[in-house]
Amino acid sequence: MSDEQKIHEESLEATSSFMEEDAVTGDATDGHDDALQQAHAEVAEVKEQMLRLQAEMQNVRRRAELDVEKAHKFGLEKFANEMLSVADNLERAIAAAGDDDIIKPLLDGVQMTLDGFLAGLAKFQIEAVNPEGESFNPELHQAMSMVEHPNAAPNTVIAVMQKGYTISGRLLRPAMVMVSKGAAQIDEKA
DSSP: OOHHHHHHHHHHHHHHHHHHHHHHHHHHHHHHHHHHHHHHHHHHHHHHHHHHHHHHHHHHHHHHHHHHHHHHHHTTHHHHHHHHHHHHHHHHHHHHHTTOTTTHHHHHHHHHHHHHHHHHHHHTTEEEEOOTTSBOOTTTEEEEEEEOOTTSOTTBEEEEEEOEEEETTEEEEOEEEEEEOOOOOOOTTO
């Protein structure tokens, strides 16, 4: 046998042995592929769970921040609601005082007390709602009665019986108001 034939036979043997090994390991490679695909699927599932957990944690953090913000903003609501009667009583005292010169210094003191009290409430975003002359708004006003009024448009607040108040833009107490019905219709044919 020549060297060429010998090399040719050796290459054929090597090729056939490689093909036999490939056939034997082909089944193993398919098993490795399945395991690899399964591992990739598990990794993808774990990544998705991690993303969901991160999103849930962000939502919990955001809700907690909003709850803290609301607690700071509206934590005084019950206290402020109790203090509104003080403002009402000071306003009633001023209205009942009249024009007597003897009472004038006392009236000035009550007015200064009321102004200071309202300024203190304003520091905590508590503001009065005094809607006289405005359109009736059921979100801010409570209609105590409806009266025919020839000079006012229908659904206009013509008198305020008790001021309302808001805290940080949210209703604390509605204003008690009297609302116009408009002029009565006169039937000329009657």
